Amino acid sequence: MAFECIEVRTEADQVGVITLNRPKQLNALNPQLMIELGQALKSFEADARIGCMIITGNEKSFAAGADIGVMAFVLQFAPQEFVTIPKHGTIQYHPSLLPKYRGPSSINWPIIKGETKTGLTIFRPTDGLDEGPVILQKETPIGPDDTLGSVYFDRLFPMGVQAMLEAADLVMAGKHREVVQDESQASYEGWCRTAEAKINWANHVDFVHDLIRGTNPAPGAWTTLNGETLQIFDCRKHTVRTFGAVKGKIGEVTDVNDKSFFVTAQGGRIEVLRAKGAQTKKLTGGEIAQALKLASGTLLGT
Numbered sequence: 001m002a003f004e005c006i007e008v009r010t011e012a013d014q015v016g017v018i019t020l021n022r023p024k025q026l027n028a029l030n031p032q033l034m035i036e037l038g039q040a041l042k043s044f045e046a047d048a049r050i051g052c053m054i055i056t057g058n059e060k061s062f063a064a065g066a067d068i069g070v071m072a073f074v075l076q077f078a079p080q081e082f083v084t085i086p087k088h089g090t091i092q093y094h095p096s097l098l099p100k101y102r103g104p105s106s107i108n109w110p111i112i113k114g115e116t117k118t119g120l121t122i123f124r125p126t127d128g129l130d131e132g133p134v135i136l137q138k139e140t141p142i143g144p145d146d147t148l149g150s151v152y153f154d155r156l157f158p159m160g161v162q163a164m165l166e167a168a169d170l171v172m173a174g175k176h177r178e179v180v181q182d183e184s185q186a187s188y189e190g191w192c193r194t195a196e197a198k199i200n201w202a203n204h205v206d207f208v209h210d211l212i213r214g215t216n217p218a219p220g221a222w223t224t225l226n227g228e229t230l231q232i233f234d235c236r237k238h239t240v241r242t243f244g245a246v247k248g249k250i251g252e253v254t255d256v257n258d259k260s261f262f263v264t265a266q267g268g269r270i271e272v273l274r275a276k277g278a279q280t281k282k283l284t285g286g287e288i289a290q291a292l293k294l295a296s297g298t299l300l301g302t
Contacts, residue, residue, distance in 0.1 A: 099186035102130035111214030133178035201251035205268035234274035260285035
């Protein structure tokens with residue numbers, strides 16, 4: 001099938017969600033596919049006793065008594081004529097504490113900047129990017145060794161599912177509040193991609209550590225070795241407290257063992273626990289060191 005119907009229950013009502021596995025076929029409005037989709041929707045509505053809405057890729061939409069719209073992952077602007085179709089409008093999830101960290105990489109940037117907390121926001125989508133009034137927010141701490149993966153998969157994802165249901169209940173019951181975002185506290189950051197994930201070993205070890213954490217697992221912080229990319233994922237930070245404790249030059253591998261290897265930055269060293277070479281899969285630091293023939297004195301960033 002090119003689509004799947006899923007029921008999500010809340011206390012106030014149910015929400016119907018249509019997921020599309022082959023959306024390009026809908027863009028072309030394939031007649032047979034539309035017939036199949038319409039039949040599936042009618043059957044789903046009858047069985048689940050809920051109203052659903054189908055959205056096609058070319059911005060044509062059909063409403064079948066939808067009560068509320070829920071947008072959990074959005075990469076395009078949704079026009080107001082779309083988000084206002086449901087009886088109670090539409091709510092949207094964003095993985096930051098708006099108005100801070102508007103934009104598409106809002107989980108990466110707080111970690112990269114060394115923040116100690118983040119969270120999620122359920123808000124009303126408007127014509128601005130992540131600028132609509134806030135309905136609900138949830139906070140979560142960012143631990144010193146948290147990564148993009150741990151913050152999202154362990155907390156923001158499950159918290160987001162529950163927050164969406166909670167917000168939907170509030171809106172359906174007419175018990176929600178909509179708080180205008182404080183523009184004096186707002187920030188916008190663009191995509192965190194390969195260019196933003198490049199390691200500068202001359203930076204302070206705190207910055208290097210936070211960059212690696214904030215891009216693990218994607219896009220993956222990286223450096224070079226003899227002109228080839230070396231991505232670094234799991235790591236530990238080791239600060240130095242005296243001049244005598246400094247080992248090696250900036251970007252130099254100083255110690256290698258069977259589990260990890262150490263690289264010098266300003267103010268300390270990064271212990272690499274998991275990495276990936278240009279021609280290897282993800283390996284432990286010790287395995288990568290062996291595969292790439294890393295040894296004390298090897299310079300990274302070359």
